[in-house]
């Protein structure tokens with residue numbers, strides 16, 4: 409039997425792969441979309457299902473167009489399907505061990521972000537891609553790739569495919585990036601594990617995204633975020649410890665923490681989880697007919713929307729290369745340039761020093777006791793840095809009079825390089841060795 413042949417093979421039907429598939433269909437390219445799962449929903453990968461809307465980050469800003477049933481990128485002329493509900497999240501509240509708060513709101517009373525139904529979003533975009541002619545192969549795990557001068561071959565546990573280009577959209581632990589040698593010489597930062605409970609039975613004063621911060625006393629991040637349905641919440645606990653007991657942590661927060669008073673008769677609707685290897689961003693995400701997109705090329709979360717945008721931009725670049733007979737570096741240049749400008753240059757230091765993981769619970773308590781009722785901020789890291797940078801400078805000069813020791817501690821943490829701040833996480837992590845394949 410001859411091998412199935414396409415213009416593009418897309419490995420992975422997460423947001424990144426679906427963005428690539430929709431763009432391929434709209435440009436008239438033939439594409440095979442290979443996914444190891446049999447169904448995209450309900451979600452099994454932990455996610456808070458948030459949308460940063462009306463805020464420019466990673467090169468574009470989205471709006472949700474309820475009338476059209478789409479999520480639109482304002483500048484890239486690209487849209488995703490989404491006919492489900494959204495829910496506004498009013499603020500982002502960091503809570504210290506004794507219940508003191510650092511509350512972040514957005515300018516002009518805008519919600520700090522929206523939440524949506526990611527499972528529905530994935531399924532709707534998959535249906536749209538299939539209707540537009542993309543060939544979908546669920547239940548197939550990519551087990552190997554090989555580049556030739558004029559294309560790529562992709563092997564799965566069931567069959568083999570051939571195409572001019574491969575879009576590797578298989579997420580943070582991208583096996584395709586490993587097979588194609590992209591992870592050689594890539595610095596490893598740590599293994600993040602996250603467990604997520606979708607629950608009912610949490611009743612705080614407002615529809616806020618809440619983080620419980622206990623610093624170095626419990627460095628796991630405890631985060632509770634509104635779900636899209638009224639009354640539903642997602643509890644996401646994440647960290648870098650090797651053998652965490654997050655179920656115990658969740659019980660402890662329910663029974664004996666500053667948030668305990670908000671939990672009543674908790675019912676668990678579903679659970680999800682993930683284990684993710686964080687490596688430094690790929691400076692060159694495309695060569696040898698392979699484009700690594702979305703989380704696979706980044707060190708953290710390209711996000712539910714902007715992962716899709718990386719897919720669309722990569723396919724635009726492939727389309728232009730095919731139409732203009734480009735090869736070698738010329739074929740990759742538009743995507744490389746876009747990726748560098750909007751991702752690699754976006755954050756100079758991966759992760760940097762995380763102050764709230766390194767201070768103790770008591771120090772955070774004291775720090776939060778100086779906080780005003782609300783702080784104007786943004787979920788977009790660059791803008792948040794500007795707004796919060798100015799705010800912290802003023803606050804720290806006030807605290808200097810009362811507790812110079814705390815100010816010194818914060819200043820020392822802020823001076824840490826990324827390597828220093830991530831040292832313990834690097835040691836505890838378990839990267840997949842290059843030789844595994």
Ligand SMILES: Cc1cc2nc3c(=O)[nH]c(=O)nc-3n(C[C@H](O)[C@H](O)[C@H](O)COP(=O)(O)OP(=O)(O)OC[C@H]3O[C@@H](n4cnc5c(N)ncnc54)[C@H](O)[C@@H]3O)c2cc1C
Nearest residue numbers: 420422423424444456457458550579702703710711712715
């Ligand atoms: C705890 C947590 C909370 C988050 N919260 C938010 C949030 O609130 N808002 C937000 O915007 N983003 C959030 N994110 C980030 C967001 O989930 C990711 O950035 C996004 O899903 C990346 O999309 P992707 O397509 O690159 O990768 P993925 O979503 O990981 O998709 C990869 C796909 O490839 C498939 N695959 C993997 N390996 C293979 C293989 N070998 N063969 C075939 N298929 C394969 C997988 O099954 C999957 O479908 C969160 C992430 C975490 C961990």
